[in-house]
Amino acid sequence: MNELKIEATSSTPGIILDKNSGKFEIKGKSFPEESRSFFAPVFDWLKEYQKDPNEETSFEFKMEYFNSASSLILLEIMNVLDAIYKKGSKVTIIWNYLDIDDDMLEAGEEYAELVSVPFEYNTLHEADFD
Numbered sequence: 001m002n003e004l005k006i007e008a009t010s011s012t013p014g015i016i017l018d019k020n021s022g023k024f025e026i027k028g029k030s031f032p033e034e035s036r037s038f039f040a041p042v043f044d045w046l047k048e049y050q051k052d053p054n055e056e057t058s059f060e061f062k063m064e065y066f067n068s069a070s071s072l073i074l075l076e077i078m079n080v081l082d083a084i085y086k087k088g089s090k091v092t093i094i095w096n097y098l099d100i101d102d103d104m105l106e107a108g109e110e111y112a113e114l115v116s117v118p119f120e121y122n123t124l125h126e127a128d129f130d
Contacts, residue, residue, distance in 0.1 A: 047080075
């Protein structure tokens with residue numbers, strides 16, 4: 001399965017989905033004009049990954065900001081991870097947030113209530129956020 005890598009821009013997150021290395025990450029800002037079309041390759045990739053996932057999947061979110069359209073997309077991604085988890089694979093969502101950003105922590109906690117996948121929370125300082 002090929003790696004999916006999308007470089008970050010000022011309005012879209014950087015994305016790495018790599019089954020071989022086990023790196024699954026979405027980071028940065030997310031407020032694309034067309035959220036659904038921007039994230040379409042991610043869902044295509046996850047649809048394939050879901051057929052034969054790794055025994056363990058640690059999916060890392062390191063979001064600085066996201067709008068409401070992106071928020072729904074992130075939940076849909078988590079729902080795919082939840083389906084993988086419910087089929088017996090070990091899945092963990094790692095939610096990184098800046099130590100001064102209580103709203104981002106609360107967003108992670110709200111997501112955690114909507115899926116059964118275990119969440120881990122990492123507090124980062126601005127210097128560590130890259």
